[in-house]
Amino acid sequence: MDFAIDFLFEPLKEIWEFPIFFVEVVVGGILTGVMYSLVALGFVLIFKASGVFNFAQGAMVLCAALTFVGFHELGVPQWLSLILTLGVMVALAFAIERIVLRPLVNQAPIILFMATIGITFFIDGFFQMVWGEDVKRLDIGIPKEPLEIGGVLVNTFDIVAALVAGTLVGVLAFFFQSTRIGRALRAVADDHQAAQSVGIPLQTIWVIVWSVAGIVALVAGIMWGSKLGVQFSLALIALKALPVLILGGFTSIPGAIIGGLIIGVGEKVAEVFWAAKIGGGIEDWFAYILALFFLMFRPQGLFGERIIERV
Amino acid sequence: MLYREAGQFKTSYSADQGIFPILQDRIGMAIILAVAFVAVPMVASDYFLSTIFIPFLVFSVAAIGLNILTGYCGQLSLGTGGFMACGAYAAYKFATAFPELNIVIVFLLSGGISAAVGVVFGVPSLRIKGFYLAVATLASQFFLIWLFTKVPWFVNYSPSGVISAPPRAVFGWYVTGIEATAEAKYLFCLTFVAVLALVAKNLVRGRIGRAWMAIRDMDIAAEIIGIRPLQTKLLAFAVSSFYCGVAGALWAFIYTSSVEALAFDINRSFQILFMIIIGGLGSILGAFLGAAFIVLLPIFLSAVPQAMGVPVTTSTLAHLEFMIFGGLIVFFLIVEPHGLARLWQLGKEKLRLWPFPH
Secondary structure, three states: OHHHHHHHOHHHHHHHHOHHHHHHHHHHHHHHHHHHHHHHHHHHHHHHHHOOOOOOHHHHHHHHHHHHHHHHHOOOOHHHHHHHHHHHHHHHHHHHHHHHHHHHOOOOHHHHHHHHHHHHHHHHHHHHHHHOOOOEOOOOOOOOOEEEEOOEEEEHHHHHHHHHHHHHHHHHHHHHHHOHHHHHHHHHHHOHHHHHHOOOOHHHHHHHHHHHHHHHHHHHHHHHHHHHOEOHHHHHHHHHHHHHHHHHOOOOHHHHHHHHHHHHHHHHHHHHHHHHHHOOOHHHOHHHHHHHHHHHHOOOOOOOOOOOOOO | OOOOOOOOOOOOHHHHOOOOOOHHHHHHHHHHHHHHHHHHHHHOOHHHHHHHHHHHHHHHHHHHHHHHHHHHOOOOOOOHHHHHHHHHHHHHHHHHHOOOOOHHHHHHHHHHHHHHHHHHHHHHHHOOOHHHHHHHHHHHHHHHHHHHHHOHHHHOOOOOOOEEOOOOEEOOEEOOOOOOOHHHHHHHHHHHHHHHHHHHHHHHOOHHHHHHHHHHHOHHHHHHOOOOHHHHHHHHHHHHHHHHHHHHHHHHHHHOOEEOHHHHOHHHHHHHHHHHHHHOOOOHHHHHHHHHHHHHHHHHHHHHHHHHOOOOOHHHHHHHHHHHHHHHHHHHHHHOOOHHHHHHHHHHHHHHHOOOOO
16 A cells, blocks of 8 residues: 555655656656657658568668768768768668568568568678677767756757757658659558559659668667767667557658657656656666557557558 | 378278378378487487577477467567566476476466466457557567566565576476486477477367467458457467467576576567568478577577688677578578478478379
């Protein structure tokens, strides 16, 4: 009973007594959530356009960050290494489409999913072999001092990250809604066969989608890399993005953002106010349980396409 | 010529429904069992037994378990490691709390505990489908591992968080602990595997297995022809978790003797998923083939550069292993998405005609 009171009421009392602290925690959660969304976006793009659940997105984040830092350490200026990394990501998209996806056309989704796990292993191994496995520092000149807005302490870096993510989503939305290629991408997402029959080349579209996902991975890699340092654990960020993904729905870009925010806030609040009572270290699973809870009510995620089943 | 069922007539229904209706299959199976039970422990060294054969057997049980859930019932699960950990810790608690309990019963009980946990985590499968479910099963993976790491009761308050198998004997032979010989451990494992595989084979070719497959192929249609999705899916989760739990207990007690929760992390789940994909989804034989493949591959990969005398640093080797592993998986999926079991089936078709062209 003591434990129940301690667990249920104490944290609420704490929140009531220090509202500013609570707001700080929530803001911190929102900003972390945006970072999760950045990774989740890459998943959504590929799933929308090709129905492939791309487990390799995390590995792509790692590989983009490693390549970016690697070129920079070789003495290449940052803007040039950015362009070079973009080139690498596009080349990777080409290679994946050519070597993996094309021979596996028309296979069951689980087979394609497995193939992307294979790709994950390959990318992890290959890029770490090329660039080494030590932790690399990445500094892109964003200040990390805390900033006070209306009495709430916020990290400047997190604000910049959120702005970057917002811009990226804006650009992607524009790209999807208002360009020719974007229209083609949406058509493919809607119905592969219909898109093909009106003359949209599927294979080109897939290369484009994987390249875009690679670019998103690059942005996510740079942001996460300058936050945590560039190292293997970046690839594990993908595991943090998965609950965001199922919460928001696999097929929805706004879903990825909202899902990220919910997960970010929920996780931070639970960690600060509740975690210590049950032993701490809950960040590994809390997001999953939270997402699971939402899924019980909306099995296709908050913004996912409604699953219509016919016999 | 050799492998042909011509002339083998069945005169009763029970003969017709046997597991191995063809004489050659029965002979083959008898030979395999004889080799496994008699020849291998006599010939193989302790090192081979404990680094190749025992892990192979343990992995086979886990792979059969996951194959029941994913291959037969179509529910993609990434929580295998969590259920294995569940079995391992349950076995540890049973074995230390009731020292006089026979180890076989301990293992079966721990399988039962993980079956119960599996049912709890299987409940969302009624609402959630496909990849949503796959990601949701990760919840069980992370939560269970966290639970076993954080709650000291599970490790009997040992400060290191490691559980060590207490020495236990079956028929006077030590099968766990320091005094157990590799042969005893191997035979104990093998008996477990043989019995469990037989049970699984019979489950999947009977009414229950057909219900699972109907759910896998289309759950709404299955519901309409009178299969209850609730019971069927939860049963698949229970049976699958039972197998995974026993595999976890075997892993902790027989294979490594002492283990911590991290041994059952998400990589273990993926490893077992690889086994059933490479071996063949929806095939008991496939679980064995896949387990053999995944156990042998890293050994092979690290032995080849050494044998060729190529100097490779350990970190490069680790990365190379990752690359080759990933590459091979993609290669296998492209060449034969239905796995090694399918290759064996094709081989059997060919054997029927051999050496004649038609």
